[in-house]
Amino acid sequence: MALASLRGTRHLLWAGVHGMSADTERTSERSSLPDSQPVIEFRHAGYKLPNGRVLLHDLNLVVQRGETLVLLGRSGAGKSTALKLINRMLEPGEGAVLVEGRSTLERDPIELRRRIGYVIQEVGLFPHFTVEQNISLVPRLEHWPEERIRARVAELLQLVSLDQQEFLRRYPHQLSGGQRQRVGVARALAADPPILLMDEPFGALDPLTRAEVQCEFQELQRRLQKTIVIVTHHVAEALLLGDRIGVIDAGALVGLYTPKDFMGATEPVTAAYTANARMFEKLEGPG
Amino acid sequence: MNLLEYFARHHREILQATLEHVWLVGIAMLLAVAVGVPLGVLVARRPWLSKPILGGANIAETIPSLALFGFLLPVPWLGDRADRLAIAALALYALLPIIRNTAAGISGVDAAIRDAARGMGMTDRQILLQVELPLSFSTMLAGIRVATVLTVGIATIAAAVGAGGLGEFIFRGLAMVNNQLILAGAIPAALLALVADFLLGVCERRWQPARS
Numbered sequence: 232m233a234l235a236s237l238r239g240t241r242h243l244l245w246a247g248v249h250g251m252s253a254d255t256e257r258t259s260e261r262s263s264l265p266d267s268q269p270v271i272e273f274r275h276a277g278y279k280l281p282n283g284r285v286l287l288h289d290l291n292l293v294v295q296r297g298e299t300l301v302l303l304g305r306s307g308a309g310k311s312t313a314l315k316l317i318n319r320m321l322e323p324g325e326g327a328v329l330v331e332g333r334s335t336l337e338r339d340p341i342e343l344r345r346r347i348g349y350v351i352q353e354v355g356l357f358p359h360f361t362v363e364q365n366i367s368l369v370p371r372l373e374h375w376p377e378e379r380i381r382a383r384v385a386e387l388l389q390l391v392s393l394d395q396q397e398f399l400r401r402y403p404h405q406l407s408g409g410q411r412q413r414v415g416v417a418r419a420l421a422a423d424p425p426i427l428l429m430d431e432p433f434g435a436l437d438p439l440t441r442a443e444v445q446c447e448f449q450e451l452q453r454r455l456q457k458t459i460v461i462v463t464h465h466v467a468e469a470l471l472l473g474d475r476i477g478v479i480d481a482g483a484l485v486g487l488y489t490p491k492d493f494m495g496a497t498e499p500v501t502a503a504y505t506a507n508a509r510m511f512e513k514l515e516g517p518g
Numbered sequence: 519m520n521l522l523e524y525f526a527r528h529h530r531e532i533l534q535a536t537l538e539h540v541w542l543v544g545i546a547m548l549l550a551v552a553v554g555v556p557l558g559v560l561v562a563r564r565p566w567l568s569k570p571i572l573g574g575a576n577i578a579e580t581i582p583s584l585a586l587f588g589f590l591l592p593v594p595w596l597g598d599r600a601d602r603l604a605i606a607a608l609a610l611y612a613l614l615p616i617i618r619n620t621a622a623g624i625s626g627v628d629a630a631i632r633d634a635a636r637g638m639g640m641t642d643r644q645i646l647l648q649v650e651l652p653l654s655f656s657t658m659l660a661g662i663r664v665a666t667v668l669t670v671g672i673a674t675i676a677a678a679v680g681a682g683g684l685g686e687f688i689f690r691g692l693a694m695v696n697n698q699l700i701l702a703g704a705i706p707a708a709l710l711a712l713v714a715d716f717l718l719g720v721c722e723r724r725w726q727p728a729r730s
Contacts, residue, residue: 318637344639355634357650369638418638428637 235259270458275326286312296426298457309482310462352431355402369422387417409440466508539683540545545607558620575614612665619661663718665718670711
């Protein structure tokens with residue numbers, strides 16, 4: 232934790248002195264959003280499997296620009312389905328999902344996905360690509376000039392606290408879980424997408440690394456001002472990273488809270504989560 | 519001693535037959551890879567095609583090789599030239615391991631990796647060429663290796679339809695009840711199979727994808 236916050240401080244200093252590119256020039260006032268505008272919008276969106284099983288039903292939800300929304304729920308509750316509706320990896324069977332004001336069905340899925348960063352649990356780094364190749368994947372698909380790619384990769388490695396000389400040529404299997412995770416985030420941010428989707432992004436990490444990477448990510452989030460949707464089943468993660476927390480159970484949104492309201496919620500599924508969170512608080516003891 | 523003398527005296531013919539043999543196997547393998555890899559991709563992509571495609575290749579595999587050469591004889595263009603016929607038959611034999619391993623390699627690519635590739639906006643073609651094929655390359659090579667060794671052996675039978683190769687010595691030896699003659703065909707054929715196995719094995723290890 233101490234290490235993580237140190238890193239965060241270093242970042243802030245570094246960014247303050249040099250002023251990074253597009254990413255960091257935005258202000259870090261995340262709570263005040265006067266020009267708040269919906270970036271992602273679910274309108275009665277639903278999805279069911281070809282065999283008729285309903286995975287998600289009548290979801291109504293708006294994610295504002297620069298906001299971090301956490302979808303909390305157990306495995307199979309439909310959170311990942313909701314996420315995949317945003318980048319059109321799945322198409323809604325009912326209702327619609329709007330990204331930047333337009334239905335995903337009206338947009339070319341390839342072009343849409345390249346504007347949306349995507350991080351998944353096992354990170355999904357390509358094992359036959361080096362760190363450099365993994366991070367530069369989307370810029371290369373978009374035919375950026377070589378020089379711009381090199382500069383961007385260097386910038387991103389700096390952003391996620393990985394030493395360029397040391398990591399550029401490594402393969403994913405030569406990295407620790409936390410390092411892989413950071414590379415995964417760097418890869419998702421490569422083409423500077425306005426939206427970031429994260430499916431259990433820290434799920435495969437041990438608790439200490441997880442806490443460290445979460446803190447780093449929180450720092451990153453404050454500076455980047457992306458619109459982020461995170462899927463998780465960890466209450467602590469939801470409370471730490473979310474501006475708002477949506478609780479999903481059995482394919483339906485059962486509650487939507489700010490982290491503050493969340494702990495006082497009376498809705499049964501949410502209350503079960505808060506009870507669980509309090510149990511851990513007790514274990515940690517007073518102070 | 520007799521055998522060595524025989525080899526020494528007939529080294530020109532043996533070399534000639536070996537080159538013919540390599541040529542038959544080489545062209546047949548190129549054909550089999552060119553047809554088998556796309557079919558393997560198809561099997562991996564469209565599971566409902568796996569039964570007819572693998573089934574068909576399986577049937578080709580079960581036909582006794584001598585009979586297969588015979589079956590292909592009346593086929594118009596193929597039957598015109600013995601080497602053409604032999605190459606087609608050999609390629610048919612090589613097909614099954616190549617299709618099966620290509621399909622297995624591609625299906626074996628981690629779902630998370632494919633998911634990430636799709637989520638980042640790679641097209642199906644890009645996923646196939648940049649992710650799935652490179653990651654299944656060593657599995658594919660293993661199939662090609664099995665097929666090559668198999669084909670080197672079966673190619674000796676090509677001599678029965680007059681396509682040449684090391685089988686010439688074996689058939690002549692059988693007819694004349696001359697063991698030296700049989701060995702003059704069998705030993706180079708066995709060595710050829712071993713060399714092919716070794717070289718492809720080296721490639722296979724060289725391109726083993728890094729495991730996490």
